[in-house]
Amino acid sequence: MNRKELLNDFYVTKNYQKLKQILTVSASDKEKEILARIYLEEKKYSDAAEIYSNLGMIYEYGRCELLQGNLEKTKELWQRIKEDSPPVLWGKSLLEFINLYVIHIPSFFQIRAFLEVDLDALLKAKMISYCENIANGAHLFAQNNQESYKFIGRVFVNNGYFDLAELFLKRAKDICYVDPEVHFLLAKCYINANDYKMAKESLLTSIEKGYGYYPAKKLLENLKLS
Numbered sequence: 001m002n003r004k005e006l007l008n009d010f011y012v013t014k015n016y017q018k019l020k021q022i023l024t025v026s027a028s029d030k031e032k033e034i035l036a037r038i039y040l041e042e043k044k045y046s047d048a049a050e051i052y053s054n055l056g057m058i059y060e061y062g063r064c065e066l067l068q069g070n071l072e073k074t075k076e077l078w079q080r081i082k083e084d085s086p087p088v089l090w091g092k093s094l095l096e097f098i099n100l101y102v103i104h105i106p107s108f109f110q111i112r113a114f115l116e117v118d119l120d121a122l123l124k125a126k127m128i129s130y131c132e133n134i135a136n137g138a139h140l141f142a143q144n145n146q147e148s149y150k151f152i153g154r155v156f157v158n159n160g161y162f163d164l165a166e167l168f169l170k171r172a173k174d175i176c177y178v179d180p181e182v183h184f185l186l187a188k189c190y191i192n193a194n195d196y197k198m199a200k201e202s203l204l205t206s207i208e209k210g211y212g213y214y215p216a217k218k219l220l221e222n223l224k225l226s
Helices: 003-012 016-023 029-041 045-055 058-067 071-079 086-098 108-124 128-135 138-144 148-158 162-175 180-192 196-209 214-223
Strands: none
Touching (some): 003 016, 016 029, 029 045, 058 086, 071 086, 108 128, 138 148, 138 162
16 A cells, blocks of 8 residues: 555545554554554554554653553653653643643643644543643633633534533633634534524624634524524
């Protein structure tokens, strides 16, 4: 299988069973890494951790341990990493948020790159207490990136936690009223609560602030509220 076919099966068709049959016997480190990512998608975190450990990918190995709730193991692994790359700096800060003892607030770009991805992964892994502690630090994230409330709200919307999402998105609206996506996401919360009047208002605001923001127009049409 060439690289193009492999990536198509992973990203587009998501043909994981076919890929696992091929990649399990592969000697390629790059292909083993794809296999680890498949295991992550399937929530087989220990299988992914074993591959990352064998590949010497310590940050990724530690992240798999975190998704299993092994906080001390994650901390021990990440402390081994000497270089201060953005993922490593982010990871060490994330552990502080989880432990409710924050010393280092991540940078604007670290928050933009990693907050949503890791919060979503932890929710899917059922690490609820970790997610609560991270979300409760939203005001700290917002000191360096005001979109933090939106990022957290979007994760909650995508995972069906609409009541929680609404709390964060209303805060995001207070900070950045002109962001059309905030109003669009709030509309989804109102729809979930069967409040179609507020949903319509939010979608119309989204369209106005976003100069015809297409997702909001499409949702409004689908709901036949226009």
